[in-house]
Amino acid sequence: MEKPSNILDRIIATKRMEVDLRKGLMSTAILERYPDFSRPTISLEASLRKGDRSGIIAEFKRRSPSKGVINDRSPIEDVVTAYEQFGASAISVLTDEQYFGGSNEDIMKAREVVNIPLLRKEFIIDEYQLVEARAIGADLILLIAACLSPAEVRTLARTARSLGLEVLLELHAEEELEHVCSEVNFVGINNRDLKTFTVDLDRSVAMADKLGEDLLKIAESGISGPEQVDFFRKAGFHGFLIGENFMKAADPGAAFREFTDKIKQG
Numbered sequence: 001m002e003k004p005s006n007i008l009d010r011i012i013a014t015k016r017m018e019v020d021l022r023k024g025l026m027s028t029a030i031l032e033r034y035p036d037f038s039r040p041t042i043s044l045e046a047s048l049r050k051g052d053r054s055g056i057i058a059e060f061k062r063r064s065p066s067k068g069v070i071n072d073r074s075p076i077e078d079v080v081t082a083y084e085q086f087g088a089s090a091i092s093v094l095t096d097e098q099y100f101g102g103s104n105e106d107i108m109k110a111r112e113v114v115n116i117p118l119l120r121k122e123f124i125i126d127e128y129q130l131v132e133a134r135a136i137g138a139d140l141i142l143l144i145a146a147c148l149s150p151a152e153v154r155t156l157a158r159t160a161r162s163l164g165l166e167v168l169l170e171l172h173a174e175e176e177l178e179h180v181c182s183e184v185n186f187v188g189i190n191n192r193d194l195k196t197f198t199v200d201l202d203r204s205v206a207m208a209d210k211l212g213e214d215l216l217k218i219a220e221s222g223i224s225g226p227e228q229v230d231f232f233r234k235a236g237f238h239g240f241l242i243g244e245n246f247m248k249a250a251d252p253g254a255a256f257r258e259f260t261d262k263i264k265q266g
Helices: 007-025 044-050 076-085 106-112 128-136 150-162 174-180 201-209 224-236 252-265
Strands: 056-060 090-094 119-120 140-144 168-171 186-190 216-220 237-242
Touching: 007 128, 044 150, 044 186, 044 216, 056 076, 056 252, 076 090, 076 106, 076 252, 090 106, 106 128, 128 140, 128 150, 140 150, 150 168, 150 174, 168 174, 174 201, 186 201, 201 224, 224 252
Parallel strands: 056 090, 056 237, 090 119, 119 140, 140 168, 168 186, 186 216, 216 237
Antiparallel strands: none
């Protein structure tokens, strides 16, 4: 068996074992009986097209493989409540435990206190995870092109949509444009190169130009200031996924408020 060659490969290998274990512990029939499974979902697409909030998908993230611990002190309820109060269009919650310190319980806690869309930020490789996402209170899910084939993206996205979930497809490189299909609601372009970890905003804009104007585009990673939000907005992006910039602060909610205040001031 080939040894995983990079962190993404290691995460996916771990995730396959984790999903198999979770399937054995809890059937989809049980998940479908969760109260939130039948809850009407909240549409981020409608919110972004309406444009009545900031467009920011504010992220709750405790740690990452590359940065280690980012913030293991701030209660998720406090952070997400502030995100909603100060204008977030949606909230992204990491649910991977081994590499990011998250859990399904984090989304469930967030769902209890906010009324804006919740993105389950996860390495999704199996339809079981989509049923799980619906059951724990998510409104949209992430599919990462770098770890899925175009056919897998299409199948997973179609199943997610049938469950009432919206789909954010994340791209890192131009060769992944072939993963884009009509079943996804948004395309997120990650500004950070997976191989070099360098941030290149112009590369992201060049990729976005090849997607056309009708598809909702989300800028991801490496956004540290309001001027970058303005840059992407002028380039035709509709949303901005930002996490570490807020979570590395002692008070992520206050950091988010300060950030959005600067945007309003122009």
